[in-house]
Amino acid sequence: MWTVFGTWRRVSRVRRLPADLYTSRPALTQPPINNLRRNLLSSAYSTMAQDKYRLPVNVQPSHYEVTVWTDLKTCKFGGFVNISLDIHEETSTVELNSNDLVLGQASIYSDASQSLQLQSGQAVDKEQQRVAFTFPKALPAGSKAQLKLAFDGALKSSMRGYYMSAYEEKGETKHYALTQFEAIDARAAFPCWDEPLLKATFAITMVSHADTVNLSNMPAISEEAYEPGNNANTDTEISKLLSSLPAEHKWKITKFETTPPMSSYIVAYANGPFVHLEQKVVMPLSGKTVPLRIYSTPDVIHQAAFALDVAARVIPIYETVFDVEYPLPKLDTLVASDFDAGAMENWGLITGRTNALLLDPARADIHAQKNVAKTQSHEVAHMWFGNITTMRWWDNLYLNEGFATLMGEVIILNKIFPEWKANSEFISDHLHSALALDAKLSSHPIEVECPDASYIDQIFDALSYSKAASVLRMLCDYVGEEKFLKGVSLYLKKNLYKNTVTNDLFEGISTATGLDTISIMDNWIKKQGFPVITVTENANGIHVRQDRFIETGQVDPKENETIWKVPLSILTVDKDGKATVDKSALLEDRETDITLDNSQAFKLNAGTVGVYRVLYTPERLAKIAAEASKDNSIFSLDDRMGILYDVNALSKAGLAKISDALTVMELLGSNEKEYLVWSTIAESLGGLTSTFWESPETVELVRALIRSLFVPIVKRLGYEYSAEEPLDVTQLRTLAISMAGGSGQDQGVIDELKSRFAHYMSTGDDSKIPADLQGSVFIAAVKYGGRAEYEAVLKIQENPPTPTARIAAIRAMANTRDPELIDQTFSYILNKSRDQDVVYYWRGFQSNIHARRQIATFFKQNYSTFMKRFDGNSTMRYLVPLAFGALSTKDDVKSIEEFFEGKDNSTYHMSLAQTLETIRTRIGYIERSLDDLTGWLAKWDKRSKL
Template sequence: MWSVLGSCRHRIAEYVPRVRAYSARLGLGGSSVSPFHRPRTRNFSCSQPAPFHRHKSHSSSMAPAEDKYRLPVNVKATHYAVTISTDLEKLAFSGFVNISLDINEETSALEFNSNGLELGNASVYSDVSQTEQLHSSYTIDPETQRATFKFPDALPASSKAQLKVAFNAPLGSSMTGYYKAAWEEDGHTKHYALTQFEPTDARAAFPCWDEPLLKATFAITMISHVDNVNLSNMPAISEEIYEPGSNVAPEMGKLLESLPAEHKWKITRFQTTPPMSSYIVAYACGPFVHLEQTVVMPLSGKTVPLRIYGTPDVIHQAAFALDVAARVLPIYETVFDVEYPLPKLDTLVVWAMENWGLITGRTTALLLDPTRADIHAKKLVAMTQSHEVAHMWFGNITTMRWWDNLYLNEETKMGEVIIMSEYCSRLLGIFPEWRPNSEFISDHLQSALALDAKLSSHPIEVECPDANHINQIFDALSYSKAASVLRMLCDYVGEEKFLKGVSLYLKKNLYGNTVTNDLFEGISTATGVDTVKLMDNWIKKIGFPVIKVTETPNGIHVRQDRFIESGAADPKENETIWNVPLSILTAGPNGQVSIDKTAILEEREKDVTLDTNQTFKLNAGTVGVYRVLYTPERLAKIAAEASKENSILTLEDRMGILYDVTALSKAGLAKLSDTLTVIDIWSKEKEYLVWASVSDTLWSLMVVFWEDPQIVEILRSFIAFLFVPIVKRLGYEYSPDEPTDVTQLRTLAISSALGGKDQDVIDELKSRFSHYMETGDASKIPPDLQSSIFVAAVRYGGRAEYEAVVKIQEKPETPTARLTAMGVTQDQSLLDQTFSYILTKSRDQDIVYFFRGMQSNMMARRQLATFFKANYYTLLKRFEGNFTLNSLVSLSFAGLSTRKDYEDVEAFFRDKDNSKYRMALAQTLEGIRTRIAYIERSSDDLAAWLNKWEKRSKL
């Protein structure tokens, strides 16, 4: 029932092991100071109100450490009336907020979140005294991003009050808070503005109690130039052009009078939201246009308008994403058995965020030209949109209490999971040909296991007291491991009961906040299984087990130990005992297959009775979040069975077998040659996803052993040996009527053969680009081959091809045409030009693609690490406010694999404040150590197998 998870922000999105392999086969190989450190100044306070107060000081609060980043609970905000004016010429915003408060304890001070705003005078009105008082002093703490305003008279306990604060700030460019974005029209740069508040950036747009537990209602009013469109979570209830002298409220009048008189301004008021967390509040202002559909909801019978907004230059590419939203929204209502509560659902093509009623998504994730888009682009758009629509329930109606339970919001994986599942695909016609349940294994289960196999991993439920920690947990553990663990649970208890439990969880916690046990109690109620106990260690402990299988006279003996990618760990790292659903597949004497889903390993080890004379396999369907280690003899028998034309082992089984033996060899629990033997046995395989697993495996070896020329060249030959016959069989021409698997297999085979340096493939791809350069006709560059053709042109061409690709990069026909090709050049002067382009011309959202291209280029790999170090502070300042920094740290050093590399990287970061990327750095350093050990342990074994294969292939 589960499918591919699209990163909610595509924030990480970039699960490095799979990305490296993909980049490598296209290209050349297998591939502190705080962010812009600001000195702290002393705390200050003012006895008299000042017009505006800028956050430049540091509070000397002596609050307990555990409370340092959490607001006091002496008051509760219940409603915000937020008015925002946006000036897209001055690139600034201003406004005021009127916040309704319940006073839980008597207090003369109000403490709330604010970050980077100039705050005006604060006043508070008490319903007891029925008087309004101005603040008498204030303190600002940039570290905790809090402002404290003190008032002359205390507000009584159990009373109500209203706090008013004015504010202003420039529109930033960091893609956080309320920020600006640019687009080109007729050679002119134009701007629009939008919000991105998750996890802790609503405070950068207006003063608020910015924690997910502190839900309130929001009434947004926007002021803008008359020719702009204003959007927010709820529908607009009125829009009027402001005429000077009009009768408006005093605060509104003061704000309007401060705006440039040469412009016409309009006021847009929006409906009040349901109770919601501040991080999903959203608004946007710009010259947007839209497409529209309506859907009739199955439970309520309401007709809900759906719109997708964008700038005029791209809106024609938004129809597919709108259609996906129209398909999936009613399905969620049916599956969750909870009505969609809002009167509309809009999507704005900008970033990627599940704001309630106003989804935002970057161009690469939501736009495509159906005539120029490849399958990958279509999948990305469909999965992004289904993921964000699922958030309307998970995260928006029901929200985690704090960020340590982030995964409860990211149960939207249930979005793709359920809606893109093969079950619903067949039932409802939602892209059944995509086989999402199978692809989940490569895209998410393996990403999760790769990261969780590190000692520097973290639990799904992880402590994250402040913003520096929160930003780092949007990773493959909070997303992919959480999805994988729930997929395993669903398989164990049964899909129908599982979904019933999810529905019970949502209904019990409508408009509320939850913790882990709330979800599992709902599933326990529906299933009769104590899932709280069953799942506790999967959620709260680091890591996952490897199940070692040895054969006994009466069956098998199974033992669980924590799996570590390096193979070596202190015994104290092996204390966790997981409840492991073994899902044992067995074949009877007559070939009948049965799967025992009741078998569970709840202790360190035990015996299981079965007939070892027949085929058996643990983790049937590869739904379990663990590895399985067989004896070499049993592995050979399973691999042989899997190679049969009508094997009892499914596509998912074969993928799992290969991924397991690859990881086990990396950890030293199996020989690397075992992995290559399995691949060699499967050389007649027909399924695209098995071949994708083969490609991932081989290019991951290229990433590790890239500095051994002999291994690299023979490995390339082996890759070409496997994939060139597929190229010859399928050719280069695509048909709209052919099965999706055929299209994907052709693309994979060509890109892999290109990485294997097959000369015929190189010549074919180069000739297609040459035709384009000579004629301007792109008809010989089908969408699915675009990346391979660009890479071949740059890798084996010169300056003319490079400049042509740069031109395409700057004005692509479709935003989904993301290019890594500029990084694969073998000309040092062009490589230098690419590095310069990264610093001076690349858009912030594109920089990861450039780093991927460089990382895939053996010639550029060490230069990329040097480039990052040389430009560290520039990159730090540029990306200090968002998630990109973690990816840049990981990608910059992803291929390094010597002891000197490790010492150099460790030394470089020794005096840096790594608080914003500490997890990524720890994982990067551990990755280098693991590759060092892998090379030392397996080089001889790998070389021996390859040399033997090379001799055999020449016979």
């Protein structure tokens, strides 16, 4: 799954699984699978302490027949399940998950007694989302049984479970329904054992309006219109069901092939007026032709081709790299108008939001292209890593998400789009964000206990995704990519259709490499935090010491007990100027001496692959920066990005001076050609204006520095884009214009952006707004314009030509400086905005210093409304840090603590703690660094005017 801080993810037949792993409908008993499952589950659960948060293990499912009807007119659904059960211990009670469903009377047929029983009792636990059925006679241990249960539910706009989504077509609002089950919402669509370890096969049957399309994980094996009295082959139960549905509608029945053994959270189905595009791919291992389809509503299908093409390009590469055949007969993607996350890896039916999967080739900027490609590649990686082989419990979520991030967004993406420099971009997209979060005392280990449901949802964060991907990338670099991927292949082959824990993965990599990777990786995975490596020089080389890095720079000895095994990746230069990198160096102790020639240039963490910071003396840092600023420097693009990120983080922590960071930025900016280094500089300087926003004179000097660095680039590159120009030029132009315009310091850039929007307003022609400049133009128009510009952007938001245009318009609306328009935007959020879009307004407001305190007040005033509106999904854990995270005084901390006192924060307590820690850290940073910052800027200002 891609979170909203990333993005997200679809009928025909392909290959079949080997007979010993998969049996198609109608067979319900699969002895080889059941015996394997029973042994696996028994072994797994024997190591787990049962508690109130986990289902009993005495009864477990092996196969589901799920029949679901959908009425898009009444916004209702329902159906029944027939679940084949293995009875491990004698019991008269069967307990499973159900949430927000109306359940019928349960019946159970025992193979042992050849008898059918109706329930004699029913107990519902709303808190744990469970129902327990009691039957008159006990079910014997070692027997099999079939549980039958009807259910009904309402299609809500919750973006969880089986829910309703809306779209506009020719001025008319239309609806369709789809599922989103990860992590624990399959139980909101049908009664089930909703834990990842409890794998089973699923045979889905859908009953729907005849003029709609039904989709599920597997291909349809039959579809027929329902005509009362004329469907001789229709199941009696389905006939009874259909007879109870509104007779004024025409209905149809769609039956799908049975799935392989899989976890409930990747079951998926959808019903609506979908259309599709299709490609076919010949798979390299099996030689089978796999159809790939992408579905959407008719109004946007023309924007879906790129995502389909990415899927077609990456899926055969994954099969080759993993050396494991793609196990399903097809792969579909469904684009959803309303989606809580970014995208979701349902097996055979990827789902995702519009901006994660759609782009118009005529209007697509490079950011949109990357976003769609990363999303699709990430989700296709899950078809193996997560779906075939699944984490045993949510504490090992990173086994799914960290690996899909590394494979989907770096290793595989680099094979199809090498010009995107995916490995370098990973540093800014993932490594930096992971280290920023993990530098807090309120972070958590990659492998984190998550006993209850409210905790599970909160670990879909930068640690489970970005830090996990970062430590796997570090290991990959240390052992070599070829051996790393060989180990991954061994892991998958050993655990086909099974559930795994951390050591299973590292055992595979250890086998492939001959190294004890379990020992190397143990603390990286199971301990919170990461080290800073302090480097001092001596007569024979250097002395290195590791300590836990905390963003405040103050680490309590009790928080500094972990010793990581740190791949140092040491770059050195010989007397002939030849650079070499020693990737074998591993720091296994608190500190050690390393022999090298420190009269020459050197650097630790070559390529910025290590998950740590490096602290040099000011003198050595100056030498490194000087070398990095040279043409053809020995320090690569990745090294230069790492140098900048390290010195900025160290200055915030008080381990270096902010003036040192600014000096490094100025040095690198004097001769830099690469977009990603300029992007790192821009991020750092933007961070200063955001941090010191309540010191206007200081901020104006920082903005003047921004202008001095980026306006010359604007003048050199201009405003016109060419399809033939290098990608780096395109991205650098966009960045420079954004920074120069956003700084408010260059009237020429502002006027140019405003004039382009004025042309659009007067003519309706947007040809003067290139896709890559869309965001900058919209923001400049609203920020430096008035109501007319605001209303024009609002209309774009309500009827956007592309998903990216909608988001750009939302961010622009939130960048107004007019108090009345800020209030109007607040009103729009409350009354008109789509639920999935609210987070984009918040991001815009957080970047708008004229609205930061208003957004915090707005959140407080409407807290109960937002809690009710976003009950059950993940939005609140994003809104809390976006509402308060940019504040910077002790009074702010006190006010926030008082506001949340006594409130149930169980669904967002982690993000609240991290937000408060961020503000406290910022307060210390400002107090410690303001004089140093203003002093450096004053000297720079004098130099710049000479």
